[in-house]
Amino acid sequence: xxxxxxxxxxxxxxxxxxxxxxxxxxxxxxxxxxxxxxxxxxxxxxxxxxxxxxxxxxxxxxxxxxxxxxxxxxxxxxxxxxxxxxxxxxxxxxxxxxxxxxxxxxxxxxxxxxxxxxxxxxxxxxxxxxxxxxxxxxxxxxxxxxxxxxxxxxxxxxxxxxxxxxxxxxxxxxxxxxxxxxxxxxxxxxxxxxxxxxxxxxxxxxxxxxxxxxxxxxx
DNA sequence: GCCCAGGTGGGTA
DNA sequence: TACCCACATGGG
Numbered sequence: 001x002x003x004x005x006x007x008x009x010x011x012x013x014x015x016x017x018x019x020x021x022x023x024x025x026x027x028x029x030x031x032x033x034x035x036x037x038x039x040x041x042x043x044x045x046x047x048x049x050x051x052x053x054x055x056x057x058x059x060x061x062x063x064x065x066x067x068x069x070x071x072x073x074x075x076x077x078x079x080x081x082x083x084x085x086x087x088x089x090x091x092x093x094x095x096x097x098x099x100x101x102x103x104x105x106x107x108x109x110x111x112x113x114x115x116x117x118x119x120x121x122x123x124x125x126x127x128x129x130x131x132x133x134x135x136x137x138x139x140x141x142x143x144x145x146x147x148x149x150x151x152x153x154x155x156x157x158x159x160x161x162x163x164x165x166x167x168x169x170x171x172x173x174x175x176x177x178x179x180x181x182x183x184x185x186x187x188x189x190x191x192x193x194x195x196x197x198x199x200x201x202x203x204x205x206x207x208x209x210x211x212x213x214x215x216x217x218x219x
Numbered sequence: 220g221c222c223c224a225g226g227t228g229g230g231t232a
Numbered sequence: 233t234a235c236c237c238a239c240a241t242g243g244g
Contacts, residue, residue, distance in 0.1 A: 020225090037226040043242060044225085078224085078241040086227085123227050143225060161234090189225050 004155055004173045008180070011187035015194075018186035021133035023048075026101050027058045033129040034087050034121060035077045046076035059101055063091035086121025093119055105135040112137070124163045132185075138176040141185040142167050145192040 023029045035044045050073035051057045056065050074080040098104055104112050116127035131137045142163050150156035150170055160166050
């Protein structure tokens with residue numbers, strides 16, 4: 001049975017670095033993290049572009065923008081009314097309570113995570129995306145792909161259903177390095193999207209017994 | 220047409 | 233606690 005690090009190496013070798021999170025600023029990373037909830041990244045990109053065109057691609061500008069304008073920008077990303085609400089609420093909280101997003105990271109990972117989780121529309125996955133990719137804290141983002149992979153590979157017990165527990169267990173076997181943890185999450189998403197979803201029985205999917213990507217890596 | 224996407228919150232039992 | 237459902241657009 002390949003170890004978690006074996007799989008990380010195999011994926012990195014196969015796909016190359018994904019260099020997540022796409023985005024030029026920390027603000028943009030946070031905005032993208034909220035917008036990508038249950039949504040294709042390509043749709044998020046359209047929404048980000050709409051915001052950028054209106055010079056609204058920053059937390060401070062979103063905090064003071066009219067709701068209707070934000071909603072209009074977010075339409076391509078789906079669930080746009082909800083996301084506009086979340087994004088504006090989050091932005092207003094950041095500006096009024098912290099001043100800027102960088103201030104959040106000075107609190108350290110634990111306090112910052114707790115603060116994020118208190119915000120409407122920010123659950124553990126979004127919070128960890130912000131903390132790992134935006135704040136450079138060593139946290140592995142757990143999503144449905146990662147859970148499935150962890151269970152199939154036997155790293156996680158089949159009945160595990162707690163985000164925090166899954167994260168804790170997987171992180172035990174990984175370096176406490178935000179670059180590695182961020183890359184691993186990105187690679188799992190990449191592989192799952194490119195191969196597992198399109199060809200569930202493909203010959204190189206490591207989530208299936210016949211995965212030759214793993215074999216190719218001589219695991 | 221149908222299913223899903225880089226989830227989350229609210230309601231119900 | 234453990235499910236179920238709404239949210240909503242766009243691509244395969």
